Amino acid sequence: ALSFYVNHASYSSFLCFCPTVVILTSTCILILLRTRLIFIVLLSFSVRSHLKRVILSLLREMDLAALAQGVRNVLSSSTRSSAEEEVESNSVRSPRGPPARVGLVFDTSEANFLGGFIPVLLEKVRHPYCRPEFLYFTDDDIAISADKSIRPVICPKNADRMPLLVGYAETINGGKTLQNEDQATARLLQIVQQGYDAEVAKELDRKRHTKPLSNGRRISDDEPLGSPTLSLGSDSPSLIAPRLEAAFFAIFDGHAGTGASIMASRCLHEHIKSRLSEVLESLIEMDRQENFMSSKFRSNSVYSLGKGQSRREKSTINADSLVIGAIESAYVDMDAQIAEEKQVFKIPGGCAVISATILLGKIYVANAGDCRAVLVTSEKVEALSRDLTPAADSERKRLQEIAYRNPEYIGSCFSRLEYARHLTKKDLRKKVLYRDWFMEGWSVKTVRDSDLRPPLINDRFKKKRLLNTIGVSRGFGDHHLLTVDDKLSIKPFLSAVPEVRVFDIRSLSTLTDKDVLILGSDGVWDVISNEDASLIVKSSLSSSDPSDPSRYCAAAQELATAARGNTTESYKWMMTCGGLASTDDITVFVIPLKYCIAPPQGEDEEDDDEMINLD
Numbered sequence: 001a002l003s004f005y006v007n008h009a010s011y012s013s014f015l016c017f018c019p020t021v022v023i024l025t026s027t028c029i030l031i032l033l034r035t036r037l038i039f040i041v042l043l044s045f046s047v048r049s050h051l052k053r054v055i056l057s058l059l060r061e062m063d064l065a066a067l068a069q070g071v072r073n074v075l076s077s078s079t080r081s082s083a084e085e086e087v088e089s090n091s092v093r094s095p096r097g098p099p100a101r102v103g104l105v106f107d108t109s110e111a112n113f114l115g116g117f118i119p120v121l122l123e124k125v126r127h128p129y130c131r132p133e134f135l136y137f138t139d140d141d142i143a144i145s146a147d148k149s150i151r152p153v154i155c156p157k158n159a160d161r162m163p164l165l166v167g168y169a170e171t172i173n174g175g176k177t178l179q180n181e182d183q184a185t186a187r188l189l190q191i192v193q194q195g196y197d198a199e200v201a202k203e204l205d206r207k208r209h210t211k212p213l214s215n216g217r218r219i220s221d222d223e224p225l226g227s228p229t230l231s232l233g234s235d236s237p238s239l240i241a242p243r244l245e246a247a248f249f250a251i252f253d254g255h256a257g258t259g260a261s262i263m264a265s266r267c268l269h270e271h272i273k274s275r276l277s278e279v280l281e282s283l284i285e286m287d288r289q290e291n292f293m294s295s296k297f298r299s300n301s302v303y304s305l306g307k308g309q310s311r312r313e314k315s316t317i318n319a320d321s322l323v324i325g326a327i328e329s330a331y332v333d334m335d336a337q338i339a340e341e342k343q344v345f346k347i348p349g350g351c352a353v354i355s356a357t358i359l360l361g362k363i364y365v366a367n368a369g370d371c372r373a374v375l376v377t378s379e380k381v382e383a384l385s386r387d388l389t390p391a392a393d394s395e396r397k398r399l400q401e402i403a404y405r406n407p408e409y410i411g412s413c414f415s416r417l418e419y420a421r422h423l424t425k426k427d428l429r430k431k432v433l434y435r436d437w438f439m440e441g442w443s444v445k446t447v448r449d450s451d452l453r454p455p456l457i458n459d460r461f462k463k464k465r466l467l468n469t470i471g472v473s474r475g476f477g478d479h480h481l482l483t484v485d486d487k488l489s490i491k492p493f494l495s496a497v498p499e500v501r502v503f504d505i506r507s508l509s510t511l512t513d514k515d516v517l518i519l520g521s522d523g524v525w526d527v528i529s530n531e532d533a534s535l536i537v538k539s540s541l542s543s544s545d546p547s548d549p550s551r552y553c554a555a556a557q558e559l560a561t562a563a564r565g566n567t568t569e570s571y572k573w574m575m576t577c578g579g580l581a582s583t584d585d586i587t588v589f590v591i592p593l594k595y596c597i598a599p600p601q602g603e604d605e606e607d608d609d610e611m612i613n614l615d
Contacts, residue, residue, distance in 0.1 A: 127259070134168070146178075148174060154169065167554070168590075177585075181261060182585040189245065190245060192277055243280075244360075260476050368475050371385070399473060400418070419434050526584065536558055563575075
């Protein structure tokens, strides 16, 4: 490709310099994949660099003003785009040289040129900016929700249309970014068997157990949310493919742009649905067999875990393993789709993600990042996910092992070791405690020059950061994320594989309308503990009308409001308890567990404020 320089001179004035300029003009036609756009790039090599000009009249018809401006910026060596980096105010001073710059993002796809001379022409956005579909927001609603002076806490307009009557609330950040980079999705999935025959496909001969409720509805032990519809005749082959209903909720905590989070919110559930449909028949049969075998060792109810649990755990392949494998594969598929479409469309940034897939009476929580799921029941408050950040010990080992097996990823710019304290030149030839990728504990070594490099995981900030850049170690996107100073790629350290945990709702002895699962982005958990979030939600549900379908949205709204706090005269956001409130984007789901077992029945639903006994 040939480069050119744009100035205010006209074509005619440019030709006046021809006697002193050697001009070589060539045409390079770049046809982008899946598009019909053709870009013509002209080049002029000049003996005098300041005499380089471009024929502006040829550019006007092709609308390449943005490209021309990009070329001007690249050829101006004294300037550097401020949009390529974001430096924290509390930068760390390196023991040698100027302070180390901490960049939240340096995405080469957002730069003007790739490789220094190939212009970036991918301006077509894959998914325009929007808020979650279930909010049904207009452009005016989106503009109101983006008011950072008041940071309104937004809830769905029609709470009774939310799947399982879940509660949802969100609020924008306090000025960190122009847009709310968090996204969310809430859907009911219809999963149909496709392209796979189960190894075992036979109907089990056992009696169905049902339990009546006081309002006349009945809950079947075999038919919680996601009860399979399976046609398995004894003498004739099935004419209807197995099908299953599941509920899916997810939060996508975006950074460095909204492209990845919006795309993931539109597509992740499709990947999960596709992966589950491949193993659906086996999943249904295994679940039935496990329930049948475990029921032999239960004295009262098949909902009780009883003695059959140990027998089920002996099997390496069971129903849970099929669901977990489907979710893990779907997450990797989603990240691969972003990488592929990023070659054609503009998909900036990345996102941490947490999801809850509810089927067959169980909740499968899949976390890749620093979002969190917290179970709140009358018996306990329990986190169903771990924050997967560089601060987590398991993630520290994984990241260090990657650097150990691929030293070229960090070169001579970083040290993969973790040290007990910050090192300076004064520490040379002294002893220091350190940890490597294979170590649980600490050992001692003598400080060398290589130890004075910035550590792979830097803990001198509010949050531990990987390569002085990013505070999460798993998620989607970030395929062009680079370190600010050394331009090292960070993506090899980032994983899209989630950590999946399973919770069997039927293991609870009782189930009330105040038993919920809270999903929240880190904007909540940075300032509110699991226990405090439990108290806020329980207090809201206790004071609400049990027949109000918006009561769970009200609980989510109170939790988001508590994390956001209130603005002060100094324009700082403070919590009611006096501490600093969250200035990050805040997103909250409150999922009622009772509707995961027995979904609401609409207008025929009576007062549900009673206890469901699962013993």
